[in-house]
Amino acid sequence: MTAAGHQPPTGTPSEPPRAPRRSAAALASVLDQAASxxxxxxxxxxxxxxxxxxxxxxxxxxxLTFTVLLGLNMAYVGQAVVLTRGDTAVTGAACRSAIAFTALASAAVGVPLAVAGAVTGALTGGLAGPGGAFLALGLVLPLVLVQDGLRYAFSTLRRPGLALAADTLRLVCVVPALLVQPRHAAPGVLVAVWGVSAVPALLLGLRLLWPHVRAARADLRPYVRRGHLGRRFVVEFAVGNASSQLAVLGLGLFAAPLAVGALRGATTLFGPLNVLFNSVNAFGPPLLNRLGGRRAVTRAAAALGLGLSAVGLAWGLVLYALPAHVGRQLLGATWQSAADLLPASGAQYAVMGLGTCALVTLRVLSPRATLSVQVVFSLLAVVLMLGGYLLTGSALGAAWGLAAGSALKAVAAWTRVVRLRERETAPAAAPAVPAS
Structure with missing residues (x-):
């Protein structure tokens, strides 16, 4: 019996609870991105x-290999499933199918990766060498990819708060697990500890997802059909992000492994700016859409881009001014090589702020215009990075090459935005006057 003056809850106990309000959902999404x-x-x-x-x-x-595989899964599975619309039966089936496909695909990639790592690890020093580290990655890959994939399922269900809970637990588990490792721990051990520490968050995420998908059935056929939307997203990811990451990986495998550590160390220090850029990519288009005309959209995006650029420069100056002993507390033995790259990385992130806002503007004004810019100038950035390394023989040249590539992409994107505005403001052709 219900108490007087109170209405009984709507729906049956088997139905999932209602989605939260938009403001709460948006806040949870931002916090989840920050936690990740x-x-x-x-x-x-x-x-x-x-x-x-x-x-x-x-x-x-x-x-870096994991980051590329994560991005491919995000593009092929995550970005496609979040576009699912329909009732709880439809979204539940889509989410269950997405998680099942992620588990199978990650196992299919992880097994050969582990085998290759085991073979090379036997020849190159066990867990202390690259082979042992790739062996560990292959073994834990299904754990970490499925755990990350749950956030897209919760986004599809409009439950970002559940993703925040799982990703917060992931953060709480991985930090102490890595902190207790001894000095000079083998890379393979660190990879294994990092992967296994995802298990509590994975179990929590699956438990939170279960009420929403228990009545659904997984269907993997859409993921192997020719028209699957994720294929287009994979192409965009490959040319926009994976190309530069694979180039850095190739630089480490075939030329200078220490250069990868220096580049990743410098990029890690600019991690807070990545949170800002990702938030702009996620929430910029709907906010700009509310402004109406192209002129207002362009002005707002330009102002935001200048603001992000200023933040990037300021953060770079703060990092450059860090005393050496503070830097070593952050990055240990990698600090010195990473510190040499801070001016180049600071310049890169400054122009990335401008470029990010330009691409977001294009996505609002002309969505089809972004792909060509991404393809051409992402590949050009790879060429400039490798060219910078070959010319200087150091990671510093590669870092300045990446900065130059980001600058050229920003210029190209804003040029495209200006041309779109000119088309809108160009006067219509005067009608021809018939001869008398």
Missing amino acids: SLTNIAVLVIAARVSTAHGFATFSMVY
Whole structure:
């Protein structure tokens, strides 16, 4: 019996609870993105502190491989599933299918990765070498990819608060697990500890997801059909992000492993700016859409871009002014090589702020215009990075090459935005006057 003056809850006990309000959902989404980004920053910072310079370089190559695989899964599965619309039966089935496909695909990739790592690890020093680290990655890959994939399921269900709970537990578990590792721990051990520490968050996420998907059935057929939308997203990710990451990985595997550690160390220090850029990508388009005309959208985006650029420069100056002993507390033996790259990385993040806002503007004004800019100038950034390394023989040249590539992409994107505005404001052609 219900108490007087109180209405009984709507719906049956088997139905999932109602989605939260938009403001609460938006806040939970931002906090979840912050928790995920903070986890990545903490993992790299702690790994750098407990590793030698060579050990962190190896760990960075393995973590970079994971980042590429994570991005591919996000593009092929995550970005596609969040577009699902319908009732709870439809979204529940989509989420269950997405998690099932992620588990199978990650196992299919992890097994050969572990085998290759075991074979090469036997020849290159066990867990202390790259082979052992890749072996560990192959074994834990299904754990970490499925755990991260749960956030897209919760986003589809409009339950970002559940994703925040799981990702916060992930952060709480991984930090102490890595902090208790001994100094100069082997890269393979660090990778294994990082992966296994995802188990509590994975179990919590699956438990929170279960009420929403228990009545649904998984269907993997859409993921292997020719028209699957994730294929387009994979292409965009490959040319926009994975190309530069793979180039850095190739630089480490075939030329200079220490350069990877230096580049990743410098990038890690700019991790808070990545949170800002990701938030702009996520929430910029809907906010700009509310402004109406192209002129208002462009002005607002330009102002935001200048603000982000100023923040990037200021953060770079703060990092450059850090005393050496503070830097070594952050990155350990990798600090010195990373510190040399801070001017180049600061310049890169300053122009990335401008470029990010330009691409967001294009996504609002002309969504099809972004792909060509991403393809051409992301590949150009890779060429400039490799060219900078070849010309200087150091990671500093590669860092300045990346900065130049980001600057050219920003210029190209804003040029495209200006041309779109000119089309809108161009006067219509005067009608022809018939001859009398």
